[in-house]
Amino acid sequence: MSARHDARRLIPPALVLAIVAAAFAALLTLLADLTRERAATHRESWLTQRLDALVPPSLYDNDMLSDRIEVLAPASLGTTEPVSVYRARRAGRPTAVVLRPVAPDGYAGEIELLVAIAYDGSLLGVQVLSHNETPGLGDAFERREPEWLERFRGRSLEDPPQRRWAVRKDGGEFDQFTGATITARAIVKAVRSTLEFYGRNRDKLFADD
């Protein structure tokens, strides 16, 4: 009776399992196809709002979202993935870029940023797109101290000078958050390194591809 008999009795349920798996695979593929466009549209409109908030409308007359290139610079931009760069132009002349770098050394992993830089290398603004920092401590930039991110506006690599581009605790100009120095340090470092990247690659970033 035996193992062979037993094994044979497993065939029908195994077939059911295979069919169920195939059916779900088909259903998932179908759903992914059907929803792809809608999901992409939603994400784009969300990003457009962010870009509008960062770059003043007087600076551009092009569609930043589609005037986009991807750059790979793990050392400067904090991620091994390609980083999106949105380019603002007015009457065909470059006016600003928005980069999407990552601060890799947050207290709880990566902090995704949006950094807007005017053509002359001064910061238009910095936003945090996503993070996993400790609620109540490391997320101070969200509601507790929203003005903290505002303080980047107008700064550049000359202001403050290079060695002061750090949190106060490291001898720099930027305040840290109470109890969350690491978070502030990670963001300041990422913004500085993005500015440096921009400084080195400005012409390449605006080149037509």
Next chain:
Amino acid sequence: MAETATSSSPTTEQARERRALLLVLGICPMMTASDTLARALGLGLVSLLTLTAASLVMAGLGRGMRPGLRFATTVVVVAGTIGCLTLLMNAFAYRLHDSLGIFLPLLAGNVLIVCTAQETATAGAARAALRGAATGGLVVMVLLLLAAARELVGRGSLWHDAGALLGSRAGALETTFFREDLGFLLAMLPPGAFISLGLLAAAWNWLRNRARPVER
């Protein structure tokens, strides 16, 4: 003990205890979403829908499944259902989708969902769906209770961010009672979730014992 429980039909008391244990074990990995009401409702509803749909599918597949393969099939059904729900959320509620992040696919390995779906494989379709929905309803309730307490104590609000996560109409629910930085931080941190769950279980036991004093 385990022997008697599986070989003979379990007594109702044992079955009830087992279900309570499953519920607690199943809720634990979901508790990350219990920091605000909006997120709790989101993850709770996904569990509810998964439990109902997966139980229904398993019941539809019938009782012919052999035990060993029944488990494998259940896992495929649960994972497939959650995959579908995740894709739909990404299209229609992407802010909620992003906010729950990794915890959506993690539901596929949730002991409560997998066990409930597997057990209902032997029941009729209607009973299976009902049982799945009842379990899911319980999950939603517990998550909402925890979230209400944590959000209120931790950040002084109810339905924070509901407008963004659940759709603009839910935004009307957002209420703030006091400034966020006056909140009791511990309630928002992961340990706060477990302490709240412990308090909830204690309150539940206290209420039950008061209603039906146990002879000792």
